[in-house]
Amino acid sequence: MDLALTGDCVLVVGGAKGIGYAIAQQFANQGADVVLADIDPNVNDSATVIDADTTGNVRGFILDATDYAAVKSLASEIGGEASNLNHIVYAAGVGSNKFGFPFWEMEPSDWPFVLEVNLMGAVNVAHAFASHMQQCGSGSILFIASIAAQMGSQTDPPYSAAKAAIVNFMQVVAKDFARYNVRANAISPGMIQTTLNKSVWSAWNQRQTEDNKREYEDWADEKISAICPLGRWQTPDDIGKMAVFLASQAAKNVTGQTVNVDGGIIMHS
Numbered sequence: 377m378d379l380a381l382t383g384d385c386v387l388v389v390g391g392a393k394g395i396g397y398a399i400a401q402q403f404a405n406q407g408a409d410v411v412l413a414d415i416d417p418n419v420n421d422s423a424t425v426i427d428a429d430t431t432g433n434v435r436g437f438i439l440d441a442t443d444y445a446a447v448k449s450l451a452s453e454i455g456g457e458a459s460n461l462n463h464i465v466y467a468a469g470v471g472s473n474k475f476g477f478p479f480w481e482m483e484p485s486d487w488p489f490v491l492e493v494n495l496m497g498a499v500n501v502a503h504a505f506a507s508h509m510q511q512c513g514s515g516s517i518l519f520i521a522s523i524a525a526q527m528g529s530q531t532d533p534p535y536s537a538a539k540a541a542i543v544n545f546m547q548v549v550a551k552d553f554a555r556y557n558v559r560a561n562a563i564s565p566g567m568i569q570t571t572l573n574k575s576v577w578s579a580w581n582q583r584q585t586e587d588n589k590r591e592y593e594d595w596a597d598e599k600i601s602a603i604c605p606l607g608r609w610q611t612p613d614d615i616g617k618m619a620v621f622l623a624s625q626a627a628k629n630v631t632g633q634t635v636n637v638d639g640g641i642i643m644h645s
């Protein structure tokens with residue numbers, strides 16, 4: 377399927393590694409220009425690697441998405457009337473690095489940082505680029521949520537709550553941008569082997585007795601067989617492929633939706 381993204385440009389916040397990086401690669405594969413923004417200084421190396429493999433233009437910016445002034449400054453630099461930027465992906469995310477079951481094992485003070493990155497970073501980006509997106513004529517915004525948003529996950533309550541909030545905010549964004557032909561959607565990944573996923577295992581493992589501790593691979597295999605009907609990991613590329621589809625005209629009537637790319641972990645009956 378020709379997704380016709382040549383000439384388009386995507387900003388991927390949280391694009392230095394993991395799922396955001398794979399999304400950026402898929403946009404580049406489809407001929408789009410790519411802007412990576414990430415708090416990780418390696419973002420420039422990531423941009424260089426993608427750039428080497430594509431005819432499009434690829435740039436990297438160091439950005440803390442929780443710093444609204446910095447996000448607005450990025451919007452001034454890469455947005456504006458002459459810019460071809462017409463897609464935004466918010467893929468930045470963190471966990472609390474604590475195992476939150478039961479919730480009182482955590483402190484209320486564990487919440488703000490998780491909400492800041494997962495929710496307020498996305499809100500900052502939506503606000504800073506709102507005026508630019510209204511001028512695009514056609515475009516899309518994608519939020520990377522999580523299946524945790526739909527299940528009140530006990531693993532990391534502030535993460536789960538932040539992701540539920542982002543799905544809700546995405547629907548507001550979809551409604552408000554619809555008259556500008558800008559669509560907003562969310563993808564909820566299932567289980568993907570990234571730094572973030574390893575931090576979930578690490579938080580769990582630290583709370584186990586010596587007998588119950590597991591290597592990451594064993595923990596992950598057990599978890600996948602227990603909860604995933606398809607019985608396999610999802611991959612960053614799975615999310616990247618769905619992301620470019622949602623940005624493309626093939627999905628021109630898809631807005632306000634959350635797509636679970638999770639091997640069937642979540643099924644609403």
Ligand SMILES: NC(=O)c1ccc[n+]([C@@H]2O[C@H](COP(=O)([O-])OP(=O)(O)OC[C@H]3O[C@@H](n4cnc5c(N)ncnc54)[C@H](O)[C@@H]3O)[C@@H](O)[C@H]2O)c1
Nearest residue numbers: 390393394395415416440441468469522567568570571572
């Ligand atoms: N890995 C999974 O199993 C899984 C499952 C569901 C949802 N997700 C979501 O997918 C997204 C990507 O996560 P990942 O698994 O690739 O993790 P990751 O840790 O590999 O990538 C997250 C990226 O976000 C960046 N980031 C963190 N704080 C930032 C900030 N303040 N400003 C800018 N960038 C920041 C990190 O530097 C990193 O490059 C996240 O939103 C995560 O919640 C992941």
